[in-house]
Amino acid sequence: MPGGLGADPVRTVTDSTGLTALRLLLITLTITPLRHFTRRSEWLHYRRPLGLFAFLYATLHVLMYMLIDRRLDAHILWEDMVKRPWITLGMGAFLLLIPLAATSTRWAMAQLKSRWQLVHRCVYLITLLVCWHYYWQVKRDVRAPLVYAAVFLVLMAVRLWRIYARRSPLGRRPAAGS
Amino acid sequence: MKVNLSTPILASDITPESVFQERRAVLAALGLAGSAAVMPAQASTPSGAELKAARNATYTVPEAVTRWEDVTSYNNFYEFGTDKSDPAAHSASLHTTPWSVSVTGEAERLGTLTLEDILKPHALEERTYRLRCVEAWSMVIPWVGFPLKDLVARFKPTSKAKYVSFTTLNDPKQMPGQRDRVLSWPYSEALTMAEAMHPLTLMAVGLYGRVLPNQNGAPLRLVVPWKYGFKSIKSIVGIHFTERMPHTTWNDANPGEYGFYANVNPSVDHPRWSQKTERRIGGGLFAPRVPTLPFNGYAAEVASLYAGLDLRRYY
Numbered sequence: 001m002p003g004g005l006g007a008d009p010v011r012t013v014t015d016s017t018g019l020t021a022l023r024l025l026l027i028t029l030t031i032t033p034l035r036h037f038t039r040r041s042e043w044l045h046y047r048r049p050l051g052l053f054a055f056l057y058a059t060l061h062v063l064m065y066m067l068i069d070r071r072l073d074a075h076i077l078w079e080d081m082v083k084r085p086w087i088t089l090g091m092g093a094f095l096l097l098i099p100l101a102a103t104s105t106r107w108a109m110a111q112l113k114s115r116w117q118l119v120h121r122c123v124y125l126i127t128l129l130v131c132w133h134y135y136w137q138v139k140r141d142v143r144a145p146l147v148y149a150a151v152f153l154v155l156m157a158v159r160l161w162r163i164y165a166r167r168s169p170l171g172r173r174p175a176a177g178s
Numbered sequence: 179m180k181v182n183l184s185t186p187i188l189a190s191d192i193t194p195e196s197v198f199q200e201r202r203a204v205l206a207a208l209g210l211a212g213s214a215a216v217m218p219a220q221a222s223t224p225s226g227a228e229l230k231a232a233r234n235a236t237y238t239v240p241e242a243v244t245r246w247e248d249v250t251s252y253n254n255f256y257e258f259g260t261d262k263s264d265p266a267a268h269s270a271s272l273h274t275t276p277w278s279v280s281v282t283g284e285a286e287r288l289g290t291l292t293l294e295d296i297l298k299p300h301a302l303e304e305r306t307y308r309l310r311c312v313e314a315w316s317m318v319i320p321w322v323g324f325p326l327k328d329l330v331a332r333f334k335p336t337s338k339a340k341y342v343s344f345t346t347l348n349d350p351k352q353m354p355g356q357r358d359r360v361l362s363w364p365y366s367e368a369l370t371m372a373e374a375m376h377p378l379t380l381m382a383v384g385l386y387g388r389v390l391p392n393q394n395g396a397p398l399r400l401v402v403p404w405k406y407g408f409k410s411i412k413s414i415v416g417i418h419f420t421e422r423m424p425h426t427t428w429n430d431a432n433p434g435e436y437g438f439y440a441n442v443n444p445s446v447d448h449p450r451w452s453q454k455t456e457r458r459i460g461g462g463l464f465a466p467r468v469p470t471l472p473f474n475g476y477a478a479e480v481a482s483l484y485a486g487l488d489l490r491r492y493y
Contacts, residue, residue, distance in 0.1 A: 013463065
């Protein structure tokens with residue numbers, strides 16, 4: 001097929017950039033568990049580029065929607081934002097992602113100190129919103145969005161389990177990678 | 179192609195060869211005009227057994243027809259999977275010969291007809307219709323078929339017949355998508371008798387002058403151009419006349435999003451997207467959306483069917 005974008009290239013590009021953004025967010029969220037399980041801190045080198053690539057694809061996804069599909073028509077965009085909750089969710093997730101990308105530099109880390117981690121924990125909420133946005137967008141066959149949501153829940157469960165294990169005296173173990 | 183419709187179609191051969199050739203030339207020109215600007219002119223050529231059909235000049239549209247390749251590769255036919263590319267990829271397992279259709283309910287002539295029985299008395303004609311999907315994309319398709327009203331008349335519906343419903347084949351061996359209960363199989367759709375008897379309503383057996391590819395609903399499908407595409411049920415094996423409004427698949431699955439009437443209506447949005455505009459397939463990445471017309475541009479013909487009906491409530 002010429003160009004490989006199929007009969008409806010706008011939809012193909014919008015869907016694939018959105019899905020890539022979600023996949024990259026989930027891969028970003030696997031870095032910390034990997035670091036803990038393998039007890040190797042080298043994984044951390046990948047976290048910032050992965051997160052920034054997620055932001056890049058999310059930006060392309062939003063630009064496809066706003067610029068190419070909706071032609072920056074303020075009236076239509078506003079109507080979508082207020083009348084269609086799945087778009088509200090997606091837009092919310094994207095807006096929340098902007099400060100994370102903006103504070104990804106070493107300089108920002110130094111400035112924000114302990115607040116940096118607090119800001120970047122927003123990624124959990126963002127990924128949840130994106131999973132929800134995907135689920136709500138699908139017409140009928142929700143299997144794929146549920147698989148992504150399940151991966152997200154597993155990644156969150158791993159974190160909760162670790163917090164629990166570290167707090168309980170019986171489960172106490174040396175902190176990995178430190 | 180497994181379908182062999184040659185016997186009944188030759189019997190209804192009413193089109194001079196010259197007219198037929200001219201029609202194909204016009205279509206080819208239109209097809210190229212529609213795609214050359216945005217895509218390399220590499221469209222696959224139409225395939226499948228040729229049908230002889232007279233072009234019905236009453237039913238054409240000014241827009242360019244959608245490329246054969248797009249019409250046959252971008253389909254919603256959940257019986258073969260829920261992705262748009264699934265029907266083209268997974269419909270080879272559908273066997274359309276032999277094919278039969280059962281006719282039941284409030285009519286005088288009931289029974290099971292073979293596809294040949296169904297087609298025999300009808301002269302095929304070509305009509306170019308707009309097709310508007312509820313998902314806000316659209317195509318322009320040169321169908322080959324005959325008016326549903328002529329078929330319905332053969333069954334002599336009784337005065338009790340207020341609706342006619344249609345059923346798609348239910349056979350997971352032939353339709354692998356039916357192994358997943360994404361919808362309640364078999365797929366069914368229905369029309370009021372007035373809608374079924376409207377001259378626009380077409381029983382299609384082909385497109386682009388060829389027998390329907392499996393992914394487009396072979397061997398027999400409905401085309402109701404003023405309604406969202408899901409009303410135009412594919413691969414029909416059952417026709418049932420009834421007094422009460424029948425259940426229909428998408429309406430059952432999500433009544434808040436898909437109504438029984440499902441008339442194309444830019445002023446009634448789908449709860450999750452706008453229906454004011456549509457993306458015309460084949461326009462490429464940078465083509466603007468086009469405005470959606472009431473009744474998909476067929477208001478002059480069909481609006482009177484719904485006089486007095488609140489179209490916001492009965493969407």
